[in-house]
Amino acid sequence: MARILAVDDQPYVTRIIAGWLTRAGHEVLRANDGVAALEILQAEPIDVLITDIDMPELDGLSLLSHRAAVERLCGVIVLTGRSDYQELAWSHRGHTVHLLPKPFSPSRLAELVEQLLPREAKRKEMAKEIETLAERGVKLLQEKAGQ
Numbered sequence: 297m298a299r300i301l302a303v304d305d306q307p308y309v310t311r312i313i314a315g316w317l318t319r320a321g322h323e324v325l326r327a328n329d330g331v332a333a334l335e336i337l338q339a340e341p342i343d344v345l346i347t348d349i350d351m352p353e354l355d356g357l358s359l360l361s362h363r364a365a366v367e368r369l370c371g372v373i374v375l376t377g378r379s380d381y382q383e384l385a386w387s388h389r390g391h392t393v394h395l396l397p398k399p400f401s402p403s404r405l406a407e408l409v410e411q412l413l414p415r416e417a418k419r420k421e422m423a424k425e426i427e428t429l430a431e432r433g434v435k436l437l438q439e440k441a442g443q
Contacts, residue, residue: 298343298413300324303333303359304375305351313346316402317409330354337365344412346373346405360393371412375400 300322302313310326317324325340327333331353336342345366347356356374360366377398394408 298322298370298409299341300344300346300409301327301333301336301340301342303327303330303345303347303351303356305329305348309348309375313405316405320406320409322409330356330359333359334362334365337362341368343370344373344409345369345371346375346409349374349376349378373405373408373412 300317302310302317302324303326304310304313305328307326307328310328314324314326325336325342327336329351330347333345333347334354337345337359345359347359349356360372366372371394373394373396375396375398394411396405396408
């Protein structure tokens with residue numbers, strides 16, 4: 297299960313995405329603009345960001361420029377209704393940015409999310425291993441201090 301943030305200035309789009317991905321077992325948070333999305337990204341652990349490009353206030357590309365907010369993400373899916381979307385393919389701060397032209401199918405969206413999840417599972421597994429090693433290190437130090 298991943299924590300996903302869906303961002304689009306059309307509320308019905310985020311509602312539909314949330315419905316599809318919730319049924320697939322994911323937790324989906326929603327935002328209707330880039331400003332609200334940035335606040336969520338700064339406050340909540342999010343695995344995958346799904347964002348529209350063209351939004352008022354703070355567009356999807358500007359949202360991605362906020363390094364601290366996006367550096368913890370496992371991946372990004374950018375939605376676009378633009379016909380020149382192929383020119384927008386890029387890698388952003390080590391994340392592959394998947395482009396999904398509107399209209400899109402639920403199966404294609406789910407497929408892209410699933411492609412990003414193995415990285416998330418590996419990241420969580422590594423975090424657990426680090427925590428276990430840290431606990432062992434603390435115990436060893438305590439044992440040595442008690443000798």
